[in-house]
Amino acid sequence: MPTIHEKKFVSGDPSKCIGCCVCEYACSMKHENTFNPTKSRIRAVRLNSFVNLAVACRLCEDPPCVAACPRDALSQSEENGIILVDEDKCNGCGWCVEACDYGAIQLHPEKKVVFTCDLCDGEPSCVEWCPEEALDFTTKDIISQKARISAVKKLFQEALKSEH
Amino acid sequence: MSYAKRILYVDLTTGKTEVKPLNMKLAKDYIGGIGLGMKLWLDHSKAGVDPFSPENPLIFITGPLTGTMAPSAGNSYAVVSKSPLTGGINESKAHGFFGPELKRAGYDAVIFTGKSEKLVYAWIDDDSVQLLDAEHLKGKSPAETDETIREEMGDFYIRVSAIGEAGEKLSRVGCLINDEFRAIGRGGMGAVMGSKNLKAVAVRGTNDVDVANLEEFTEFVRTIYERMKGPATRKYRTLGTPENVLVLNALAALPTRNFSQATFEGAEKVSGEYLNERYVKKIIGCATCGMRCDHIALVPEGEYKGTTSRVEFECLWSLGPLCGVDRLDAIIEAISLCNYYGIDGISAGVIVAFAMDLYENGIITKKDTDGMDLSFGNHEALVETIKRMGTRKGWLGDTLAEGTMKAAEKIGKGAEKYANHIKGMELPGYDLRTLKTAALGFSVSFRGACHLRSGAYSPDMKGKVDRFKIEKGRGKIVMDGEDLYNVVDSLILCKFSRGVMYDGLKDMANYYTLATGIEMTPEDLLKAGERINNLARVINIREGKGTREYDNLPWKIMNVPVPDEGVAKGVVVNQKEFDIGLDDYYSVRGWTKEGIPTPEKLKELGLNDLVSIVKKKIGSKK
DSSP states (O other): OOOTTTOOEEEEOTTTOOOOOHHHHHHHHHHHSSBOGGGOSSEEEEEETTEEEEEOOOOOSSOHHHHHOTTOOEEEOTTTOOEEEOTTTOOOOOHHHHHOTTOOSEEOTTTOSEEOOOGGGGSOHHHHHOTTOOEEEEOHHHHHHHHHHHHHHHHTHHHHHHHO | OOOOOEEEEEETTTOOEEEEEOOHHHHHHHOSHHHHHHHHHHHTOOTTOOTTSTTSOEEEEEOTTTTSSOTTTSSOEEEEEEOTTTSSEEEEEEOSSHHHHHHHTTOSEEEEESOOSSOEEEEEETTEEEEEEOGGGTTOOHHHHHHHHHHHHTOTTOEEEEEOHHHHTTOTTBOEEETTTEEEOTTSHHHHHHHTTEEEEEEEOOOOBOOSOHHHHHHHHHHHHHHTTSGGGHHHHTTOGGGHHHHHHHTTOOOBTTTTBSSOTTGGGGSHHHHHHHTEEEEEOOTTOSSOOEEEEEOOSSTTTTOEEEOOHHHHHHTTGGGTOOOHHHHHHHHHHHHHHTBOHHHHHHHHHHHHHHHHTTSSOTTTTTTOOOOTTOHHHHHHHHHHHHHTOHHHHHHHTTOHHHHHHHHOTTGGGGOOEETTEEOOSSOTTTOHHHHHHHHHOTTSSOSTTTOTHHHHHTTSSOTTOOOTTHHHHHHHHHHHHHHHHHHTOOGGGGGGOTTTHHHHHHHHHHHHOOOOOHHHHHHHHHHHHHHHHHHHHHTTOOSGGGSOOOHHHHHOOOOSSSTTTTOOOOHHHHHHHHHHHHHHHTBOTTSOBOHHHHHHTTOGGGHHHHHHHHHHHO
16 A cells, blocks of 8 residues: 555646646546547636646545445555556446545546546656646645645744844 | 538528528638638629628638637637628627637627617527527626626537627717627627627537647647747736837837827836736736636726726727827727627727827817817816717717718818728728828728738838838838738737747748648748739729728828927828838739739739629729
8 A cells, every 4th residue: 555655646736727737638648549628537627717626536534436336346456556457347337426526536428438647657747737737646644744844834924034 | 531511501591590501611711710701702792792781791710720729729710701891891809718719609700681670689609500689788798798698598618709888879980899898809800790789699519629630739739838838928927018118119109199109208107017017917818728818907996996907008098198198097998898889999099099189179169078178188088078979979979980981071170180990991000101001001901000920020120221210122011011911810820929929931831731731841831821912902902992092091191290309200101102002012912013913913812703703993093
């Protein structure tokens, strides 16, 4: 099982994301050699000019999608935590889609089985292409560290200045 | 191959739809976007067609790269039709997210003809095309229409291009808007759509968009994305186009108070610098773009608190300095009203400034304005007038909704001297008295006063030529600008990204070939640009315009010398130099002295079927 330092996933920063969908094109290009957002594993949501975020699979512990599958077509990788789809067993019933709170697992428009982020063999295409650098290939530990450090820095701005 | 190779025909009268293959020879000769759009319009219309008649085709068209990951070229579309504002051919482009959805639905273009009996919207869902009742959408803004359609269809990812009340009421400056702030802005395309009782086009597409050479295309796109982070796009990523306010003001080229002055004493208060400091909350962008230029402003306090819009130079200028208004919050409110009613923001400001000028000169009075003090600088009057224009309320609103040319005709009493338009289309934010290459360029543009047809203001602003005179040689500058921009607008590359095409036409030809698999050289592209310009010119001629007398300048530009103290004082465009400019331009174009493309020139460009149109015109001019 991957440790908290090894389990990386694709995380979007809502303060940077502008909902441009380049990530969707990068993903469909990488996996399907074509340009088609409906075949992208990461999807952007632009609620309005100020509220945007791209969302991909968050590699949940005890994934609800895996639990929901009535045909045991889904499993979670021991190596990196991604959701593996047995395309022979999957019949597109969509129970996993209903179980996921983030819309991160979807029904493929052509193959009619489900698909979700597989981290692109360790170098996610979406992260590489995002023009705003709003996507990070990172761990939850790093995310909480960054937020914590940033908060402390803000609180002690004066003290930090006088250190120098 | 990134063309869908299919054109959808929708007859709004009968409700019948049909799909026909795209003629691939036409695709190569006219590229896509405005070029192909105008060619299709010509082939599907008859001379003298009334812009508001069912017989005037309304064409939605994508580019060859639309739907791919090509930055800025991947997200675009255009609308082509005969303009009720100019009576000539019109094209308008927009970016955002609508274009790719249309391509994914499987269509390079959609040609609407006829007129629906009731208000409808077109719902294009891959192969399924329906005309659905839109009575409940009547009067809604494009943004409200967008939201409502997506909600009732239950799909967040449907894309919508819609008109507002102004288009429904056939305002000649009515526009279409998609994705909140992206406008098919100029030339009254919204009015044409309204005349067909078509409220919106909603589209959802699930098909792949492929390119001929994915690997090399991807590498080239990667290069473009990197260039987009560099100096070529700096302006758009930082202050944005509002940077132009202080730049033009310093050059005495910022038209103020309806072209009464060329500098604005309130320029600092409405500058790009101040806008960004106080009002811009976020900078976002369109699908597949690596640049981001959408400066989204939000008014934090005061009587216009909460108003938000994307703000670009042209609308800031027309609703600001041109009207003598120095309050950015009021300008943002005015822009957001243009978004709400679906009115061309540039034309709106020029029309209000026109009305203000008439008011200050006693040609219209408080009786005509229903008691409103329509003096320059009165921001409340600006806001109120736009509301009336958008709803066609009262004599004032109804008259101004016709555009400055027709409004001046209606008002009489010498009003035409205050109407700043060329061919009916209102002038954009460049003082043509102090930017004379622009004066020539704007006067000959086929869609009317337009800075985007040739970018002819650029050599003036950059100091590459003497901007205070027109001399031989300017014709070629304008022509080169036009031919290049015809290519740019047919590929439909965002003009803000033009700087990343380091190798110009060579880069563009490469883009085209890698995406479509059709061999295109830079020379082919340039020829296509020239072909498209001649096509547009001949269409205008067919429609009874398009000759030298229509390539003119507003009265003030030729009769009111710049009064502002400084380097530009006393400058005006005189007839002699203007004639030299026109003669020079027609000469390099290979046209007659009347500005008519010769049969030889047309044959050279493969436009043999248009020769009869010019022969008739040349004959009648003798």
